[in-house]
Amino acid sequence: MRTEPAEATTTCVSNGTHEDLPVLDAPHEIPPRDARALSKVFFQELAEREEGTEGHQYVRNTLIEMNMSLVVYAAGRFRSRGQEREDILQVGMVGLIKAIDRFDLSREVEFATFAVPYIVGEIKRFFRDTTWAVHVPRRLQEARVELAKATDELSARLGRAPRTSELAPVMELSEEEVVEAQVAANGYTSTSLDATIAGGDSEEDDAALADLMGEEDPALALFEEFHTLAPLVDALAPRDRLLLHLRFVEELTQTQIGERLGVSQMHVSRLLARSLNQLREGMVEPGTDG
Incomplete structure (x- = not known):
């Protein structure tokens, strides 16, 4: 009542x-x-x-x-x-x-x-x-709202998802600005990499989102090796560093190096072998097999 x-x-x-x-x-x-x-x-x-x-x-x-x-x-x-x-x-x-x-x-x-x-x-x-998952400039936050309205309006009118060229005049923006708003909209929500993705009829078939995204970058191991190698190269004598530069950066042959430095090819070979062995030993961590 x-x-x-x-x-x-x-x-x-x-x-x-x-x-x-x-x-x-x-x-x-x-x-x-x-x-x-x-x-x-x-x-x-x-x-x-x-x-x-x-x-x-x-x-x-x-x-x-x-x-x-x-x-x-x-x-x-x-x-x-x-x-x-x-x-x-x-x-x-x-x-x-x-x-x-x-x-x-x-x-x-x-x-x-x-x-x-x-x-x-x-x-x-x-x-x-x-509530944005990542920081987005306010103008793009506001553009996201206009983008959603324009997309709904055109989708209903056209019976399909509108193209960027069709959204731009409705939003009174350039096509580049529409694309920028579309990219920014991706920052509104986020999903944990630990989120479970159903993979089958049993829980054993489920996987974490992280398991389905990305792959190992082979260059990562190379980067780590270069990071370890750099101080070892700095510790070499100036002549040994020059030899390594001529051989592996300028890619000269041992004979060409000998002619440039005024020494024999055999002497260049011995100096390079000594430097490479020193670097190899430095790359091997204590307690591991070489």
Whole structure:
């Protein structure tokens, strides 16, 4: 049964400096239609109360509870975002409180009309600033929203996924900017590499996402070897480093090296062999087989 506004006032409380105030039982349970009518009365009361008094605080808190349905309504727009509903409601309450503190009866506008944009704006800001898996510039976050709208609109009209060239004029962006927005949209959500991917009828066939992505890079082992080798080469004598450079960087033959340095090919061979053995021994860790 619907509670009438007149029946909602049951008892009174004194704020110590102003006349007695009406007290509502369970303000959050008042139907929206009654809440709209009562809100006008309570906003008049709020304007007359001195901020910081018990009466002012009571009126403000009652307005918040009476209009919680506006938060529930606004939060419903975001139920497909994958965020906990309680988190969205809490953020929406912040928007409701801001709207109550800034509402002015003299504007002659319904409070619900004034409050919903505050609530929605606060929720959008929450998603924009805190729910992206990676940091994305704000202009691209906003472009992602426009991209989703334009994609839905054109998909319905064309009966297929729209091309970049078709999205650009609708979004009033260049094709390069549309592509940039599409790439940025990939940063909105993320999946753990430990996420289980069903692979068959039994749990034994399941695999982690990491097992299905990427492969070993053979260059990685080479990089590690170069990283270990560099200080060993630096420790060689200058002449030995020159020989290695001529042989393996300039790719000269031992005979050509001998002619350049004025020594025999046999001597070049012995010097290279000695340097390579020294490097090989340095590459082998203690306690391992060479």
